[in-house]
Amino acid sequence: MNVITKTVQLPDGRTISIETGKVAKQADGAAVLRMGNTVLLATVCAAKEAVPGTDFMPLQVDYREQYSAAGRFPGGFTKREGKASDEEILVSRLVDRALRPLFPSDYHCEVYVQVMLLSADGVDQPDALAGFAASAAMACSDIPFDYTISEVRVARINGEYVINPTFQQMADADMDLMVGATKDNIMMVEGEMKEVQEKDLIDALKAAHAAIKPMCELQDELAKELGTDKKREYDDEINDEDLRQQIKDELYKPCYEINHKALPKQERNDAYDKVLADFLEKYDAAHTDLSEEDLEEKHAEATRYYADVMRDAMRRCILDEGLRMDGRGTTDIRPIWCEVSPLPMPHGSAIFQRGETMSLTTCTLGTKLDEKLVDGVLNRGYQRFLLHYNFPPFCTGEAKAQRGVGRREIGHGHLAWRALKGQIPEDFPYTVRLVSQVLESNGSSSMATTCAGTLALMDAGVPMKKPVAGIAMGLIHNPGEEGYAILSDILGDEDHLGDMDFKTTGTRDGLTATQMDIKCDGLPFEILEKALMQAKAGREHIMNEMMKTISEPRKELKPQVPRIVALTIPKEFIGAVIGPGGKIIQQMQEDTGATITIDEADGVGKVQVSAPNKDSIDAALAKIKAIVAVPEVGExxxxxxxxxxxxxxxxxxxxxxxxxxxxxxxxxxxxxxxxxxxxxxxxxxxxxxxxxxxxxxxxxxxxxxxIDKPEGYVERERRPRGERGDRGERRPRREGGNNGGERRPRRFEHHDNAEAPKDFSDKLDHSNDVD
The missing domain is CATH 2.40.50.140 (Nucleic acid-binding proteins)
Structure with a gap:
């Protein structure tokens, strides 16, 4: 075995080691990352040839946590790891988003990256290490890859930026960011914050990038030592340069003119499709000598070249004239329309529409029994605020069946959840679930979900600390040119054809969440800072439009909302309320019709009583208070x-x-x-x-x-023991007590009106006497 180990040091002195050559040697690349007692194995395998007709990067990243890593058994009947959890999918997306842009644009072979958590002691957070491990495995392979990357978590704790903080340190953090970057550029950002300022976010990115640079240098050294810095050759695209130039010459101007018409999304797509269809029709007529298979191949090439032409036309229109595809300027926000309570029965509901993107979001309020149980390898607990995001095919006009929840839905919903969760009061007794149905989509549906979620929460009467709005920013920046354009409230095509998708959410006082993907090489921090300030102005405009519909949470819950009363009881009374085997609490629920939950936290028992009507709640509260009441003298x-x-x-x-x-x-x-x-x-x-x-x-x-005392009732005086009233002092007891001496015979006094005691000796039976 040719085992090679490299080590890098974090700013606080902790070390991370990368080892290769010992395990998983049949994979194209494998690396074992170790930090303290946390160990991850990353492997990468790539197909030798691309599937014919593939014109995209077929990358699949899977992050999995083994329960044995923490010395635990999986839950469920099978006692075996099942499908990926939401948390594992979110980590997989973080790694995917950092790696995907760094493959060559013409490389289309299937690539599979797998990262496994093999050991963890609950001190260090393994999700922050997955990107580093995955890129190290790529560096150990000959798979074509432009740059090595790494990811770190940066948190601000007591005003200081900490790289890869421990679980315990995170309790005091007001900023939690995951940052992925190459040695030169930041590629990916995602995280949540407690209303921090834009400058604080920039400072956190700088601190993260400084820690990532030596990690990338370590991988470059590792690749040189292994000889994998020379990548395999590939030929995944067949290009006809004459056809490419012909399409550019003939179709660039029609595409540029379409951008000037400011058409709606579907009409614009139809116009683009017609330009290509007309060209292919003329091309086929001019090449009758080609076979049907050859023409089909040329059509596929033409479609690929045409996408580049559309991209160039859109970008030049914005850079040269400041004109976007829908006719807006770079800082303009699409028209906004909002409505609350569009549905009669949900506890809260709202519609938020911005341009051609619409979210219908509902809010449901439940009891403690509705909390979500999180049973991860290292993360166990309950969530009382849930947000689910659905993206049905009809929202983009696609004619296809709707399948299960995909990674995209999980990722977009998680971003909106992060944006809103900090604004739910800690003492709010309800479990809250938001469900966003995206009914129309043309860019930034996750930010529409955030805005609609705020409106639905306020419509339901949830006492939010502050309302939250969100916006997605874009960027057009051609390499080698000085000019660039930052776009507010981007369209779907501007996201697809542009260089950045930068989403930010926040209150009027600061940022609450962010997600950024950068697709170009070289993005100075000055551009990021300008984008953040432009986003702040856009969020304020969106917030003002939202507040015209509903400016504060409703004072009263709707009639169909179950009522909940919360109270605390002394810890020592928890067992008395529950009873042996839950007998007492179950009987109380049966008698009153209320739902009662009790949990121990902070040294007290936290009780929730919920019921559809006040009488049931009052009856249950009376029973609970009776159990925990302390009897008082005189009551x-x-x-x-x-x-x-x-x-x-x-x-x-x-x-x-x-x-x-x-x-x-x-x-x-x-x-x-x-x-x-x-x-x-x-x-x-x-x-x-x-x-x-x-x-x-x-x-x-x-x-x-x-009860009333009877008239003339005289209480009999109770004499203290040892006293005999007027007869004087009680004669002292004989020494030895009643059994210590001879009993004195009872004396009978004779009175004139009383008979002398009779003699019953002749009636006694002496047959059993013993001499």
């Missing part, structure tokens, strides 16, 4: 007789709390038995708490103090 309780004893009865005054009602405290008259008062088990009786024994905690109850 009167409606008790339940639990058991009868010869000396009294035990009465439950609060759930699980019983006291003794002595027979002497039942009534004012003397009772021989408890039954004499007509009391039996299960009866309700009103009692007063007279005393709590300080040593035993037992409760002394009375019923008679709550």
């Amino acid at each position: 009167v309780y409606d008790g339940t007789v639990k058991s009868i004893m010869p000396y009294g009865c035990f009465v439950e005054i609060l759930p699980g709390k019983e006291g003794l009602l002595h027979i002497s405290e039942i009534a004012w008259k003397r009772l021989e038995t408890v039954e004499e008062a007509g009391i039996k088990e299960g009866d309700k009786i009103k009692v007063k708490l007279l005393e709590i024994d300080p040593k035993t905690g037992k409760y002394k109850l009375s019923h008679r103090v709550l």
Whole structure:
């Protein structure tokens, strides 16, 4: 084995090592990344030849986490890793977006990058290392690749920028960004922030790029040492340069003229299609000597060359005249239309339309039972704010079936979720779910989702801290030219044919989330800063339009929203409320019709009671408060007789709390038995708490103090033990007690009106006496 290991140091002194040559040697490239106890294996394999007819980069990136990495079993019945989780898909997208632009534009072989988490101790965050590992595997292969890249997480903690912070450090961060870059240029950014300023974002990108540069240099050194800096040869495209030039000469001007017409999306696409169709018709007529297969091949080439012509015409129109495809200037925002409560039954709903992009978003409010359980390898917990994004084919006019949720839907929904989640109050008792249905799309549907989500939340009565708006920015910058154009609120074609897709969301006071993909080489920070400031102005305009529809959350929830009351109870009462095996809480839910959840957090029990009506909530609250109530001396309780004893009865005054009602405290008259008062088990009786024994905690109850005292009633004086009233001091007990000496015979006094005691000795049976 030719094992090679390279090490790079982070700004805080921690190290990351890259090792190759030991494992996965049959892959085109493989690298093992280690940071502390976190270990990832990245591999890459590429097909030798491209699939005929492929005109794009067929790259597939898969990031997977093994539960064994953290010493855990997977959940579910199979106890085996299943399909990729949302978190794994999001990491895969981060790596894909950084790698994809760096393959040669004419390379079309299938490439598969796989990154596996093999070991993790929950200290370092492995998602920040996946891009570095993937690029290192590419560097160890001969697959054509223009530049090595790396990714890092940068967080601002107590005012300082920290590279690849630990899980524990993230608790104090107000900025969380993932940055992918080459040695010279930033390629990808995604993250969330707590209303930070644009300058802070630029400073974070600079700190991240400074940490990435030595990682890229390490990979270049590794490739030279392995000899993989010389890449394999390929020939994936057959080009007809004469046909390319012919299309450029004949079709550039018609494309440029279409851009001047400011047509709607579908009409513009039809116009472009007609230009190409007319050209191919004339081309076929002029080349009757070609076979049908040859003509089909020429059509495919012509379509590829025509895409380049459309791109050039659009870019020159913007750079030379400042005119965009829909007639706007570079800073103009498309017309905005909003509506709230378009649907009668959802708890909140809104439509947000900007140009030809529309999102219908609904808000549903649920209980704690509706929280999402997250059971990842290193991330376990619950989410109480959910956002789901759907992109049906009809929104772009496509005639195809709708399949399951794809990676794009997960990624776009996650960006909008990040934008809004910080504005949901921590003490809001409801679980919140937003669902965005994109009904029309021509660019920036994730930002439309963010805006529609804000409106739906306010329509539902969610007390948002601040409303959030979002915008997507674009860039046109031709290599070698000084001029460039930053585009506000980009169209779908401007995203596809441009050099940047830079999305930012925020409140009036700062940024909350961002996502950026850069497709050109060399983008100075000055351009990024200008784009951010232009985006800020665009967000403020969009926010003003949104606030014309609804400016603050509704004060009252809609009638169909389940009511929730939250309260806290002392930690020691959690078990009493739940009961053995959940018996008590289940009975309370059955009796009241309410849903009750309880959770321990911050040293207290957090209880939520939800029900469709107030009576059910009040009944459940009364039962809970009765359980956690502490009996007070002097208070009167409606008790339940639990058991009868010869000396009294035990009465439950609060759930699980019983006291003794002595027979002497039942009534004012003397009772021989408890039954004499007509009391039996299960009866309700009103009692007063007279005393709590300080040593035993037992409760002394009375019923008679709550009823009128009979007229002329004289309380019999109770003499202290050891006293005999007027007869003087009690004779002291004989030494040794009753059993220590001879018992004195009882003395009978004779009175005139009393008979002398009779002698019953003749009636005694002495047959069992023992001498």
